[in-house]
């Protein structure tokens with residue numbers, strides 16, 4: 537049955553997910569805050585700044601009006617940067633009240649909120665009370681918009697405490713090239729998706745400095761130990777980190793040239809300045825803010841997160857990268873099988 541879906545955010549991820557949903561036979565409205573982008577999407581069916589040489593389906597309608605986008609929606613999908621999740625959720629609440637509808641909310645963003653250190657489903661459900669939504673589903677996994685646009689094979693997790701809602705999301709997205717798995721461990725899925733961006737900046741740095749494959753494998757593996765440590769401290773199931781939103785997303789983001797986080801790190805390794813990199817990227821690099829949030833949260837919880845700390849010093853204190861790498865390498869010897877709650 538055709539579903540009505542509002543996609544909030546017309547960047548690379550939101551616009552491509554909207555395109556897939558149209559292709560899967562749904563009625564989709566894409567919401568953007570950029571007049572220029574809405575015009576380009578509606579008239580030329582392109583979104584050149586975000587996805588090159590791609591033509592969106594003519595049935596996809598882009599609007600600047602949130603109420604128009606959300607009217608009659610069975611699902612509302614957030615695909616916007618972490619830092620605007622809360623204000624957009626507040627805007628959405630007003631519209632949901634006006635329209636008296638209770639859609640299933642989905643978010644496909646990856647980060648932890650600065651200041652509060654909250655996961656994004658926590659931020660959204662804090663702003664939009666239960667009476668205005670039929671569920672909250674997290675959509676996360678190893679996926680680059682550029683590859684989904686090419687209909688390459690991609691697997692993603694739909695996580696919700698309510699499995700029926702995760703199944704509903706699985707159903708609207710599944711097709712021959714996009715396969716969705718369900719999971720009930722919302723905490724694990726969100727922590728994996730957010731924290732891997734920090735490690736991906738590190739992997740890019742190693743590449744920029746011309747380190748070899750051993751170093752990159754080491755960073756990913758010990759990065760996964762930190763992701764699991766923080767996740768378990770927050771209540772996640774450790775096995776989630778062996779799945780798509782854990783090791784899967786870590787691998788793709790630490791190895792793909794599509795990754796903005798990896799590209800940011802690569803340029804840092806080559807000696808470029810962070811401010812210039814951010815300026816030139818023109819798209820969100822989530823790992824920068826998430827590193828600050830995870831660093832503060834880790835300290836609050838008294839967790840050992842040495843890679844996260846090194847990344848924080850590089851990103852926020854202009855630390856010397858080779859010195860940070862040396863500090864990591866010369867920490868006291870450890871057992872590999874440390875407990876998740878190692879202090």
Ligand SMILES: NC(=O)C1=CN([C@@H]2O[C@H](COP(=O)(O)OP(=O)(O)OC[C@H]3O[C@@H](n4cnc5c(N)ncnc54)[C@H](O)[C@@H]3O)[C@@H](O)[C@H]2O)C=CC1
Pocket residue numbers: 544545546547548549550567568569570586615616617618620624644645646647679680681682818819820822
């Ligand atoms: N690009 C990708 O392949 C993937 C991205 N993600 C996640 O999706 C989220 C969004 O990422 P991208 O689409 O890649 O970012 P992007 O940088 O390509 O686009 C972000 C979009 O959000 C819009 N935006 C910003 N503030 C807004 C506001 N207040 N109201 C409405 N729109 C606003 C911007 O105009 C822009 O169109 C991030 O958390 C990212 O980690 C997750 C999986 C894959």
Ligand SMILES: O=C(CO)COP(=O)(O)O
Pocket residue numbers: 646677678679680733736785788789794795796797798820821822
């Ligand atoms: O989340 C992603 C891959 O799964 C996208 O990564 P980047 O934001 O680094 O491009």
